[in-house]
Amino acid sequence: MAITTGTKTYKNLINGEWTVPFSEQYFESSNPANKEESLGQFPASNIEDAERAIVSARQAQKSWAAYSPSKKAAILYKAADLLEDRAEEYGRELTREEGKILSQAIMEVKRSAQTLRYYASEGLNVTGATIPSDDGSFVYTKMEPLGVVSVITPWNFPISIPARKIAPALVTGNTVIFKPASETPLSALRLVECLHEAGLPAGVLNFITGSASKIGNILVSHPEINAVTFTGSTYAGEQIHKAASFKTRLQLELGGKNPLIVMDDANIDEAVSTTIAGGFSLTGQACTGTSRVLVMESVYDSYVQKLVEATEKLTVGDGMEEGVKLGPLANAKQLETVLEYVEIGKAEGATLLTGGQQLTDGKLGNGYYVSPAIFVDVTPGMRMVREEIFGPVIAVMKVSSLNEGIQLANDTEYGLAAAICTSNEQAISRFIQEIEAGMVKVNKPTTGVAYNVPFGGVKNSSTATYRESGRDALAFYVQSKTVYR
Structure with a gap:
């Protein structure tokens, strides 16, 4: 070298x-x-x-x-x-x-x-x-x-x-x-x-x-x-x-495979911002990162459209440069892993709406860069839903009720962080009570923790x-x- x-x-x-x-x-x-x-x-x-x-x-x-x-x-x-x-x-x-x-x-x-x-x-x-x-x-x-x-x-x-x-x-x-x-x-x-x-x-x-x-x-x-x-x-x-x-x-x-539930009464723009902050901050390399989003069917299409639009506006590049929102992955192994999971997702039948590509134009070719990825048409048994990727890859799933959302959110070996976007106090209370996670966020990204409060998960987290x-x-x-x- x-x-x-x-x-x-x-x-x-x-x-x-x-x-x-x-x-x-x-x-x-x-x-x-x-x-x-x-x-x-x-x-x-x-x-x-x-x-x-x-x-x-x-x-x-x-x-x-x-x-x-x-x-x-x-x-x-x-x-x-x-x-x-x-x-x-x-x-x-x-x-x-x-x-x-x-x-x-x-x-x-x-x-x-x-x-x-x-x-x-x-x-x-x-x-x-x-x-x-x-x-x-x-x-x-x-x-x-x-x-x-x-x-x-x-x-x-x-x-x-x-x-x-x-x-x-x-x-x-x-x-x-x-x-x-x-x-x-x-x-x-x-x-x-x-x-x-x-x-x-x-x-x-x-x-x-x-x-x-x-x-x-x-x-x-x-x-x-x-x-x-x-x-x-x-x-x-x-x-x-x-x-x-x-x-x-x-x-x-x-590890973690952290879910975010978006209810039908959520502010969609705020839910999208919350998703991006949780899933793409630190280039997705956080154990508390959002990797699964469960969206009520009545707002699903609007949410997905706005999420894709917002994702495609994110600038990937050297973290030292002003305006960059996603830096490189940490090493060659991380890049290889993320690209492999993108291919696994496609092979299993999920639809890649945007991202998931290695970026090599100009000086990006000197680093470990990948565009942030959004998948839809995702099912619970897919590997990209069950396994920790540790990169900027988000799987979006459609659900018909809070009950289904919580059930799918809990359908994982992990239990580190979980979040919900809603203004419904009854939904919030039920989510806090039933979600299997060590840390629960309400209208906040799954990432970001205070230094003076306990940190930790349940299950295999x-x-x-x-x-x-x-x-x-x-x-x-x-x-x-x-x-x-």
Whole structure:
């Protein structure tokens, strides 16, 4: 591959030191909008690197747990300030590395700073309880850290997802080994740099990059790992669940096949905007993305016409350019997957109304671009309806009633997010009650979640044990000790 820009070599952070990998081997991170642009060389870590990181985290854990809540908070507050000060710089890097449009990338960095501040304050709220005793003893519970936590994250939100895992782990006294996705190591490293510069002691946060096939298993199965928090595909989550010890606490946030129901009283223009925001934002590469739309037959034709018209007005291109609404897919594999599902949809009898084409004109030929796709004449058994595509592909189905809409919405192995467009309070109440999803949206896109509320799904979208985000997330990182005095 021809490299058009200078290539910098980065290191792992282990025991407070930036170190070269044992293998002395590296992999390259490149720009999905321009495959010839390199963002740097990153360590292709192996088992020796992972073992060193685990030892470092274990040795640092007790002393870190002894830090007062206010001292831990001060470090997170400082790291948040550093992130915010560098939001535009890091946002530009994020766009170049992952592909999302610049405004969304900058927003992600700023949101991550908010997350750090939120957990800096929430660390003061990790409390136990006093319990009445029949024999007059003073009985109470106290919360203690689990120990060493592996944080394994995806590439679609390379700063904000790690932030919402690492911050609560740290404020509750745990130490961390952080392995980011190999598609976005630079963005992940920037978060680590801010926390490191803010004053984290050596060994509290260890950062290693590399292939999951080389270091993933040890970060899950090693006896010194007390917990694993992972966001990614359902298949990968199943493999982690099999590899982990029964003593290892798991938090697995996985795939989605998220529905939107459009009722006959909905504002069609607003429903179309909601669909596009949920289905095509981030180029469809969000686990909460809208992929199935169930539309009442009385408004179906009008909705589909307006959806196609709005979709065809979307500009696809480099996320650094003004006016672009969809950036490239993250890598060649994602492009191949999306194009394959488009062909599968057509072969199964669905009608492609627009999009679904690889874009190669001009400089688009240097990246992983695809036009956003709308399918109709879709049936519930089709693969494109049942399987997560993780790209800008929306399947539209006609339904005759709310009952049918909810039934089809629930006809999936997933249960992450779901939305409805309506002004009917009775329909809203019934939807909230009957929909099988961990997050429910009313007249809002399935995407977009607040950092101070619980995040997670049901069915095959999650282990449904401990939620991420919000105050609820702290429970994953602590264990209760009962004291009798």
